Amino acid sequence: MNILIVEDESRIAKRVERMTRDILGPGIQSLKHINTLHEALEYIESNTLDLVLLDLNLNGENGFDMLTTAVSGSFHTIVISAYKEQAITAFEYGVLDFVPKPFNRERLEQALNRTTSNEKAAANDTKYLAIKKRHRLQLVPVEDVIYIKGAGAYTELFLADGKKELHDKSLEKLEQLLSPTFERMHKSYLVKMSEVEEIIVKSGSKYMAELKNGKMIPIGRTKYKEIKGKWV
Structure with a gap:
């Protein structure tokens, strides 16, 4: 799997990366961490991905600005965020899972396992399918x-x-x-x-x-x- 972590807090990003490597092991082909919205959007445009792990607050920038772009892609998106009140909207946009901060390994593993199984999303609340137009x-x-x-x-x-x-x-x-x-x-x-x-x-x-x-x-x-x- 080719994975992108979008997280502005270095400590949390390293924790997510370490846990993801432990959970998915040899299933990971590449794992990239980016801490700004602009760089993440550029990376998504020029790279083939299977999964994006996305924080919704990036140095004060709203991760939802990226979410519509992310969910229109060929990959799955898992949101990792302290903003639990935004979970409903995230599911409506079509994320595979919403992992609330603070989180433990078990909860992240549950979300990551969904990417490799036929299990449906944690909440089947997808109300929109984002498509790319010119x-x-x-x-x-x-x-x-x-x-x-x-x-x-x-x-x-x-x-x-x-x-x-x-x-x-x-x-x-x-x-x-x-x-x-x-x-x-x-x-x-x-x-x-x-x-x-x-x-x-x-x-x-x-x-x-x-x-x-x-x-x-x-x-x-x-x-x-x-x-x-x-x-x-």
Whole structure:
């Protein structure tokens, strides 16, 4: 994993780094510490990352200015902050976890383990998916998303108004962040269950979910019984 720690207090940054190395061990390919918002944004733009550990107060600068940029990236973001009242907003923006300061190794390990498991976020409160537009970021309300299609390392968000937006996160990472209202029906699709109009069995044991907008989504053979049960 390629990891970036964004923390302005050297003592805390060293503690986070030491614990992270102990917990993830050989799973770490690179681990970088940066203590300013500007440098962190530049580093994110020019490097491939798997995880950002982010403080929300950086020498008086608001880490939320970076959070929308971070959550639009292909990597997961874990916030480590003393500002517990900001946890709800952080989850709404799409962070994987919020570790309140002061923290112990057990709590950090719990958060780090989520990055390598299929476990969903600590709170499935993601309300927005941040997408990169030319020279700006756009927050797409999750309630506007009908289904999500995997497109290699990226995903395509299909919205209620008929528009399609590209997201830098993989389908697996979005599945971790989104609530159970979205189901992984197929290796390439995440679908909002409330949008399913009908489940259809076709010849050759092919299963399809017809959405309210008429779109047909394939259902994996191993997922059919589970999806059928949840839909009914």
